[in-house]
Amino acid sequence: MDYKMIPSVCSYCGTGCGVLFQVMDGKLTGTMPMKTHPVNEGKLCIKGWNLHEHVVSDKRLQTPLLKKDGQLQEATWDQAIQTTAGKLKAIIKDHGPDSVGVLASAKITNEENYLAQKFARAVIGTNNVDHCARL
Numbered sequence: 001m002d003y004k005m006i007p008s009v010c011s012y013c014g015t016g017c018g019v020l021f022q023v024m025d026g027k028l029t030g031t032m033p034m035k036t037h038p039v040n041e042g043k044l045c046i047k048g049w050n051l052h053e054h055v056v057s058d059k060r061l062q063t064p065l066l067k068k069d070g071q072l073q074e075a076t077w078d079q080a081i082q083t084t085a086g087k088l089k090a091i092i093k094d095h096g097p098d099s100v101g102v103l104a105s106a107k108i109t110n111e112e113n114y115l116a117q118k119f120a121r122a123v124i125g126t127n128n129v130d131h132c133a134r135l
């Protein structure tokens, strides 16, 4: 049995509690509070205790979906990215960069959220960026 505790930061809100992800034989199995973290000092709220659950949920989407003839159908990542990029370009060309917004997610890492806001500001050219933890 291979057991690891991987340090990270809870992404569900801006408090930034330290967590330890429990990984057993390469599979994420749980979340523990980081006792030595200066923000939470060994405590977590209920969202933090369940931080790993969306990763291991059997309801998690495993592949992109594109709507064709009114129905969602599985697509490749290349198809999904090309379709999204093409539609974003067309909207920005016709209506300007502030006609687009980026809504990030607590279910991605803090680093990915940083990239999402950078994409909004530096690539699209809009400050229309928000995060579900603020909703």
Ligand code: SF4
Pocket: 010, 011, 012, 013, 014, 015, 016, 017, 040, 044, 045, 046, 047, 048, 049
């Ligand atoms: S454990 Fe709770 S309070 Fe701490 S960052 Fe996560 S959601 Fe926020």
